[in-house]
Amino acid sequence: MARFVFPTPLMSPSFSPGSGDIAPEVLAAQARPALPCPGGELDALLQSLAERMQPLLGTARPVYFLGSSASGLMEAAVRNLVEGTLLVSVGGPAGERWARVAAGCGRTVERLEVDWGETLSAEKLAAALQAQPYPAVALTHHETATGTLNPVAEWAEAVRQASPDTLILVDAASSLGGLPVEMDAWGADFVLGVSQHALNVPPGLGIFSVSARALERAAQVAGRGWYFDLLTLERQRLRDQTQDCPPLGLLYALDVQLDRMQAEGLTLRWARHAALGQRLREWAESRGMPLLAPAAAQSPLVSCLQNRLGLDVAALNRYLQPRGLRVGQGVGMLRDRTIRVAHGGELQLHDLEALLNAFDSFLTQ
Amino acid sequence: MARFVFPTPLMSPSFSPGSGDIAPEVLAAQARPALPCPGGELDALLQSLAERMQPLLGTARPVYFLGSSASGLMEAAVRNLVEGTLLVSVGGPAGERWARVAAGCGRTVERLEVDWGETLSAEKLAAALQAQPYPAVALTHHETATGTLNPVAEWAEAVRQASPDTLILVDAASSLGGLPVEMDAWGADFVLGVSQHALNVPPGLGIFSVSARALERAAQVAGRGWYFDLLTLERQRLRDQTQDCPPLGLLYALDVQLDRMQAEGLTLRWARHAALGQRLREWAESRGMPLLAPAAAQSPLVSCLQNRLGLDVAALNRYLQPRGLRVGQGVGMLRDRTIRVAHGGELQLHDLEALLNAFDSFLTQ
Incomplete structure (x- = not known):
């Protein structure tokens, strides 16, 4: 096959959701020479980025970075935190993705559905959890396909009231960076985001945080694997020692974009x-x-x-x-x-x- | 925490394995504006890169790209292709990683060990497979920690003779691009590599290929998940439709590096x-x-x-x-x-x- 020829000029992605404009200096930051990997400078960069991302995730918990899409981080949540059945709120493609990923991981899925664009009522969510104490519930903060911002604060409150032991997993892939995400205020146990949506960084970097009780739950779950194993990632973080080489260019780009966001x-x-x-x-x-x-x-x-x-x-x-x-x-x-x-x-x-x-x-x- | 300050000048990584020098034009390629994702141009780029990587992997099979480390691709191989026990050849950290990833995925691991730096004899490998028909065997092409190039051609021949149904999984993470990898000539079923070693591209891109019989085997295995599910990846490829957004900057960098390698x-x-x-x-x-x-x-x-x-x-x-x-x-x-x-x-x-x-x-x- 012929060598791929890049379109010139590149199509402007303005106003087309899912492929946000990226500032030239953020794109250019990717081209910084690579830090030695693994190594002390890399760990210092990860630590700095983690602390700078905490206000955007609304958490005082550690923040993790992984070369992954949002679906990959859903897989991390499911493999580590769900044994048995996952209750999933579905009102668009992101909710559908939660259901498909959980099924792919061999978990049973119970769906709470509304028409695409609508939002599930907190009462229906509470009722489902009163009927059966699911180990975890998967929520979607923002459905970019329908333009719907879901009431995660209300939902999470309803979950905690109805079933305090149920872990609360939140996909904030398309909202993180673009509007407040409030992991700690929600009482959420796993919140995931990605680089390429409202953070306006190129695609490929997954960003997430996890509660202390969720890490304890993960320790009881077998077959968590390696790449998405929360306990391996936490062990590496505590040792200041990433064993895998992360997508460095995207860490550099995020670093510059956080400067820009703070300046505005x-x-x-x-x-x-x-x-x-x-x-x-x-x-x-x-x-x-x-x-x-x-x-x-x-x-x-x-x-x-x-x-x-x-x-x-x-x-x-x-x-x-x-x-x-x-x-x-x-x-x-x-x-x-x-x-x-x-x-x-x-x-x-x-x-x-x-x-x-x-x-x-x-x-x- | 204070903002991370990049070391100036960056330490030269020359001669330090695992963090190869990257050509300035390869680094700079990462900063190309993002193609819409998903979209036709992205699929054309993936298709072009896949065909350009086939000679480097020594295969006529399709080539897949995924935001992942080598360990992540090991997890893909194990989750999709191994039910029961994996036989692992261990002569250094890469072999150890195969064993650890498989155990993390809940598989039983049988180790064939030699001292670090040494190579397992094909006879011992054949004997192990004659004693028990393992569903798959995990091999390491190149151990960068010990400077050992293993005789994968010989090993694979021994496996095929002793146990034709055993799938042959090969980690070529640190050799791909730097010396011949011969997936088809070996008769290997899964061969994995990464961007940052001998391809001299920044870290974060996983590259692999899989045999037709391995894809058939995967279809029988439950709980393959989503991110690393070979059948999902193959379905997306056939439809020219990546559902997840890959690390575009690394695809651009690989494109330029393949030009450089072909020019030399x-x-x-x-x-x-x-x-x-x-x-x-x-x-x-x-x-x-x-x-x-x-x-x-x-x-x-x-x-x-x-x-x-x-x-x-x-x-x-x-x-x-x-x-x-x-x-x-x-x-x-x-x-x-x-x-x-x-x-x-x-x-x-x-x-x-x-x-x-x-x-x-x-x-x-």
């Missing part, structure tokens, strides 16, 4: 995302494309517009592309029924206004 | 490694530091010198460091008994001569 101010960054979301929602409603998610659960990072005008999203993107713009197609069963617009990360209000102007021109052409 | 010529590159090894061996023997590995199994990539002069390797490195040079400490039980010198990757004869001159000055100071 986390709260201001999150407020910017929310303001863009507000502007987009008002525009979309006025054009007859209300959001899929109910008002109380609309995401500050990505909006999923109901495609009530029957627009051809591929044609829309062909119109937007020469203008350096692009929106997201719907996902799965929502493919033709929705249009997705990301408004987190590095995007500014003037970027969004440019998109809305172009979108309006497309509508009136 | 693979055979010439390997001959260069061997010539440097020959020069080093002669020097080391003349200085009273013969190699640990027996003559027939000495690695063209890294030499493990017996520290018969009782040198303090830390003091040696303190002497070498201002000259931009560095050698490797012994590993594990060989820590004080050996000195390791890498001579693969980007190193040229004049680099080695500079090291030997400095080493001689240290010896006579």
Whole structure:
């Protein structure tokens, strides 16, 4: 086969969820010469990054880094913390992924389902746990396919009330960095994120934290393996000794991106995302494309517009592309029924206004 | 904690095994803007890289890429291909890792051990398999801690003769790219490598191939999980659809490094490694530091010198460091008994001569 030829210029990923813009200096940071691996400098870097990530995960617990996707970290949670049946809340593809990963690991899965975009009520979650004391429940903080921000604080409170011994596992893959994640305040036992969504770092780095009681639970579970074994990772951390060589370039990129996020101010960054979301929602409603998610659960990072005008999203993107713009197609069963617009990360209000102007021109052409 | 401060200038990793020099243009390639993920361009890049890696793995089978260390790919092999007991050849840390990963996955492990640096005889391997038809045997191509290149072709032939149904799993983590790996000629069922050793690409990318009969075997094994599930990976490949977002920067870096390796010529590159090894061996023997590995199994990539002069390797490195040079400490039980010198990757004869001159000055100071 011929050598792959990179597209020139690269398609702009703006407003297309899941492939956020990455700042040039963050991309460039990957090219730093490699630190010796394993080695003392690497451990100092990991330690520094872990402490800088604690406020973003909302935890005082240690933070771990691993070359992995979100699904891989779900596998880590399941293999270490779930013997028997996992209760899974499913309202979109992320919830589906929890269920599929757990089944792949040979666990029984009990699903609590709502229509894609909707949110499960805390009462239904509590009722399921009162009926049966599941060892763990898997929740999704943010569904990027539906633009739904789930009430994890409420859910976790309901779980703790109904079944205090049930471990609370939270996928924050698409929210971490883009809005508050509150592991300790939630009382969550495992919270996972990745580099490439709202952290706006290139893909490939998994980031997670785990509670003390979950580590104790893991010690009772056999067949945890090696790569995703929480006790091996914790042992390496305590010894300041990573045995495996992590994706160094992504650690360097995260280091620079955390500088950028701190320079802007986390709260201001999150407020910017929310303001863009507000502007987009008002525009979309006025054009007859209300959001899929109910008002109380609309995401500050990505909006999923109901495609009530029957627009051809591929044609829309062909119109937007020469203008350096692009929106997201719907996902799965929502493919033709929705249009997705990301408004987190590095995007500014003037970027969004440019998109809305172009979108309006497309509508009136 | 304070922000991590990168050492300036970075320590030169030359001649220190496990952290090979990386060409500036390979490092820089990581900073290319991200391709949309998932997407058609990404699949075309993966397909191109897979075909370009086939000659390096010595296979006509598909090649897979995954954000993972070598241990992670061992876990993939074990979870998918081993039910019951794994027979493991152990002659150094890589063999030990096979055993530890398999045990972590809940498999029984039967060890065939030799002293570190030595190589197991094909006869002993055959005898073990005649006594019991293990479902799989785990071999190590190259032990970077001992500088031993194992006779995998001979071993695999012995396995196939003694027990044709036994799957042959080969760790080529530290040899892939630096010397011929011959998956198809060996008749191996799973061969794994990583980016950061003899491919001289930054760390974090796992690369492997798997035989058709091994994929059939995997279909019978329960609890394969998700991240390392061979059938999920194969399904995604056939659909041209990666569901997870791979470490893109490392794919870009590998693409550029394969250009560089092809420009030099693979055979010439390997001959260069061997010539440097020959020069080093002669020097080391003349200085009273013969190699640990027996003559027939000495690695063209890294030499493990017996520290018969009782040198303090830390003091040696303190002497070498201002000259931009560095050698490797012994590993594990060989820590004080050996000195390791890498001579693969980007190193040229004049680099080695500079090291030997400095080493001689240290010896006579």
